[in-house]
Amino acid sequence: MAESTKDKIKYRILKTLDVSGFTAFDPVIRLIFGEEPQKQFAAIVKYLVIPAFFVLSCIWFWSWIGPRHKTKSGEVPTPDIVWESVQINDTIAEREKVKRSDFQLKGAEREAALEQVAREYEILSEEVKAAKALVAEKEAEKKAREEKLIAPLEAKYESLKSEYRDAAKARDAEIARISEEVSEGKLEASALIAAIRNDGIATDRERSELNSYKSRIDEIRSQKYKPLDQARKQYDSVADKQFFMKTRLEFLDDRNLYVKLDEAQSELNEYMAELSTAGSAKDALKIAKRAVRAEESVARLEGQEYASAVTIYHQTKRSIFTVFVGFFMAAFVAIPVGIMCGLNKIFMACMTPIISVFKPVSPVVWLLIFQIVVGAFFPDPENHALLNFLNNLPLISSLEINPALIFSACTVAMCAVWPALVNTALGVASIDQDHVNVARVLRLGFWSRLFKIVIPSALPLVFAGLRISLGVGWMVLIAAEALSSSDGLGKFVWDEYQNGSSLTFANIIMVCFVVGIIGFFLDRMMIILQRFVSFDGGGTSV
Amino acid sequence: MIEDRYVELFEVVKAYPNPFGEAIKVVDGFNLMVKQGELVSVIGHSGCGKSTVLNMVAGLIPISSGGVIVAGREVTGPGPDRAVVFQAPCLLPWLTCYGNVMLGVKQVFPDASKAERQQMVEYSLCAVGLKDSMHKYPKEMSGGMQQRVGIARAIALRPKMLLLDEPFGRLDSLTRMELQEVILNILNFEKITTMMITHDPDEAVYMSDRICMMTNGPGAKVGEVMDIEFERPRDREEIMETSQFYEYRRRLLQFLDDCEKEKIARKKAKVG
Numbered sequence: 001m002a003e004s005t006k007d008k009i010k011y012r013i014l015k016t017l018d019v020s021g022f023t024a025f026d027p028v029i030r031l032i033f034g035e036e037p038q039k040q041f042a043a044i045v046k047y048l049v050i051p052a053f054f055v056l057s058c059i060w061f062w063s064w065i066g067p068r069h070k071t072k073s074g075e076v077p078t079p080d081i082v083w084e085s086v087q088i089n090d091t092i093a094e095r096e097k098v099k100r101s102d103f104q105l106k107g108a109e110r111e112a113a114l115e116q117v118a119r120e121y122e123i124l125s126e127e128v129k130a131a132k133a134l135v136a137e138k139e140a141e142k143k144a145r146e147e148k149l150i151a152p153l154e155a156k157y158e159s160l161k162s163e164y165r166d167a168a169k170a171r172d173a174e175i176a177r178i179s180e181e182v183s184e185g186k187l188e189a190s191a192l193i194a195a196i197r198n199d200g201i202a203t204d205r206e207r208s209e210l211n212s213y214k215s216r217i218d219e220i221r222s223q224k225y226k227p228l229d230q231a232r233k234q235y236d237s238v239a240d241k242q243f244f245m246k247t248r249l250e251f252l253d254d255r256n257l258y259v260k261l262d263e264a265q266s267e268l269n270e271y272m273a274e275l276s277t278a279g280s281a282k283d284a285l286k287i288a289k290r291a292v293r294a295e296e297s298v299a300r301l302e303g304q305e306y307a308s309a310v311t312i313y314h315q316t317k318r319s320i321f322t323v324f325v326g327f328f329m330a331a332f333v334a335i336p337v338g339i340m341c342g343l344n345k346i347f348m349a350c351m352t353p354i355i356s357v358f359k360p361v362s363p364v365v366w367l368l369i370f371q372i373v374v375g376a377f378f379p380d381p382e383n384h385a386l387l388n389f390l391n392n393l394p395l396i397s398s399l400e401i402n403p404a405l406i407f408s409a410c411t412v413a414m415c416a417v418w419p420a421l422v423n424t425a426l427g428v429a430s431i432d433q434d435h436v437n438v439a440r441v442l443r444l445g446f447w448s449r450l451f452k453i454v455i456p457s458a459l460p461l462v463f464a465g466l467r468i469s470l471g472v473g474w475m476v477l478i479a480a481e482a483l484s485s486s487d488g489l490g491k492f493v494w495d496e497y498q499n500g501s502s503l504t505f506a507n508i509i510m511v512c513f514v515v516g517i518i519g520f521f522l523d524r525m526m527i528i529l530q531r532f533v534s535f536d537g538g539g540t541s542v
Numbered sequence: 543m544i545e546d547r548y549v550e551l552f553e554v555v556k557a558y559p560n561p562f563g564e565a566i567k568v569v570d571g572f573n574l575m576v577k578q579g580e581l582v583s584v585i586g587h588s589g590c591g592k593s594t595v596l597n598m599v600a601g602l603i604p605i606s607s608g609g610v611i612v613a614g615r616e617v618t619g620p621g622p623d624r625a626v627v628f629q630a631p632c633l634l635p636w637l638t639c640y641g642n643v644m645l646g647v648k649q650v651f652p653d654a655s656k657a658e659r660q661q662m663v664e665y666s667l668c669a670v671g672l673k674d675s676m677h678k679y680p681k682e683m684s685g686g687m688q689q690r691v692g693i694a695r696a697i698a699l700r701p702k703m704l705l706l707d708e709p710f711g712r713l714d715s716l717t718r719m720e721l722q723e724v725i726l727n728i729l730n731f732e733k734i735t736t737m738m739i740t741h742d743p744d745e746a747v748y749m750s751d752r753i754c755m756m757t758n759g760p761g762a763k764v765g766e767v768m769d770i771e772f773e774r775p776r777d778r779e780e781i782m783e784t785s786q787f788y789e790y791r792r793r794l795l796q797f798l799d800d801c802e803k804e805k806i807a808r809k810k811a812k813v814g
Binding site: 434440441442443444448453457459535 | 600601602619620621622624625626628630632634635636645646649650679681699
């Protein structure tokens with residue numbers, strides 16, 4: 001009995017792997033359950049270990065070739081630098097969260113937090129001082145080491161320089177003499193030409209000699225000194241933390257929502273008190289005006305939220321949201337139109353030219369068109385009813401839906417609509433003749449034929465099309481976001497490219513992986529859906 | 543009177559145009575009358591147009607000239623009064639057996655109550671021996687079981703006529719015998735007028751009341767009609783022991799053999 005439940009669990013896991021397309025892990029599960037270990041080991045080596053080794057060797061190759069290619073934005077970042085930038089982005093997001101909660105703290109909690117942060121700030125300040133001293137020390141050390149190496153070279157350089165200067169002077173004198181003799185007719189003109197030419201050659205040689213020394217010195221200077229780099233890194237990290245604590249202090253004190261509110265409120269109260277004791281009508285008017293202004297500022301502060309800096313998580317969330325908006329728009333159009341195409345040859349003939357012409361159009365062109373056409377519906381985005389409505393919905397309000405998002409979503413929809421449409425049409429048109437005969441014998445009406453025979457039999461192909469659509473949409477989205485500056489991963493890379501900070505390159509490569517991994521999961525999701533609707537039980541390609 | 547001419551095929555012609563615009567008559571002047579409750583087999587060489595005749599009776603393909611009358615009404619298109627069991631089971635793979643049968647029942651008996659419909663579906667599935675696999679999907683069943691569902695789907699419609707298009711053609715011989723019994727049992731109860739296409743002489747003799755032998759196409763027609771005078775219900779073993787069975791079988795094979803010889807002669811004449 002125990003055996004059978006164990007088997008049941010095993011087959012359930014295997015089935016899950018199969019449905020989600022992770023069949024490569026099949027032998028691992030079988031091995032865990034002790035099924036033919038020899039065979040499973042062989043399978044694991046063949047389909048897991050060797051591929052893993054291949055991937056690792058690709059990463060190794062990357063880290064080897066990266067630093068060997070110098071670009072305008074510095075070296076190509078190695079995998080560890082990219083990983084570091086992942087951590088930095090994570091830290092930024094984490095800190096934004098802390099700042100937000102600081103901003104909203106009030107009362108005793110705020111004071112306690114303030115006290116603690118102040119203490120931490122003090123400690124960090126000490127650490128920063130120490131780190132700074134260490135950097136200075138290491139810098140001196142580096143300088144001393146360099147001097148030792150450079151001093152002989154420099155001496156040699158100087159001596160050569162003076163030597164060459166003398167030589168040049170001597171040659172000049174010689175040329176002057178020869179020219180005089182030539183003018184007097186004692187010598188031929190060719191002698192003067194030869195002298196001048198020789199002087200040029202000698203000067204060039206001397207200069208290159210000097211330059212080689214100079215470049216050797218420069219090379220020594222530019223050589224990295226590991227302890228100094230480490231000290232600098234240490235200093236940077238501590239200074240960064242200190243700066244963060246300083247910002248926290250601000251958010252807990254001056255820039256805190258409730259502190260600001262209290263201030264505004266007390267100001268208002270003050271004016272009110274003054275108003276009741278005002279001497280003249282003129283004074284009263286002045287004070288009353290101030291009081292009204294103070295009242296307004298209290299009201300404004302009450303509605304204020306923390307203005308968070310955009311984090312990679314926010315951008316990712318927004319990108320995923322946008323791609324789904326576009327994808328559902330595409331599916332909403334593609335499935336009915338595709339069904340009509342599949343059912344009616346005339347309709348198909350009407351649609352074919354439209355599909356063929358618009359399918360290959362670049363997303364960039366679509367984006368521009370949508371910015372103009374759809375943009376016309378949002379003359380005043382701040383007060384647009386639809387946008388206000390969407391931004392007040394509970395789950396998506398944090399995404400700050402704006403026209404740029406809608407343009408990007410429309411672009412995604414426009415590019416994603418074709419594969420779904422074509423596949424749906426194909427699925428409907430290629431319905432099994434046997435099934436059609438069944439419908440004819442039963443004299444099914446149009447709608448029941450559609451819903452009971454046509455759509456179910458087309459469903460696997462429809463989902464295959466939707467899967468391609470989602471993949472295309474996700475690819476298009478990044479470009480659309482970059483171009484329309486709709487917050488998202490596309491804008492993130494574009495901003496990085498424009499900013500040109502030291503992390504730019506690493507961040508761009510990080511986004512490359514983020515986009516790839518999310519795309520992978522979206523695809524897997526569609527594979528699973530496709531498997532659920534496919535009655536033939538056939539596998540889906542990866 | 544109507545009992546004797548329950549189904550009537552009168553000078554039925556099926557012609558297809560060839561690329562040069564000439565009409566090629568696949569079936570040319572097919573005449574047959576079927577009594578109510580009778581099981582008539584149509585036998586002939588493959589490609590002679592047996593299935594074409596059946597499809598015309600079913601209304602799945604248009605009749606070029608002549609006419610088919612079923613229970614006093616001329617056939618103009620497909621309909622559930624002439625239920626078809628196809629050679630392939632043709633089940634909808636996204637529905638269970640129950641769903642497949644229910645699809646037709648719902649369509650044909652729209653006024654029946656839910657319980658009545660359920661009873662009809664369950665009855666017909668039980669009749670083909672699928673009581674325990676009602677809620678299985680087609681892909682979970684063997685070919686023979688799937689074909690049983692096909693039969694259940696046909697009889698659940700309470701048709702005036704049952705059309706069997708080589709229903710056992712794709713099954714192994716053991717399963718075939720089982721399914722022959724299934725159909726005969728049902729017909730013993732229900733007395734549905736049946737037309738069966740087959741190319742197996744044993745099957746034809748064992749199952750039919752009459753066998754309609756078709757000549758080779760193109761221009762196929764009824765060559766000979768043979769009455770089979772065994773009592774019903776029939777017992778396979780008993781019948782197989784009679785000399786009558788072998789006589790019928792011999793006549794059948796003789797006819798098919800003659801057809802083949804004639805065809806070869808025709809070919810030779812054409813070449814010569």
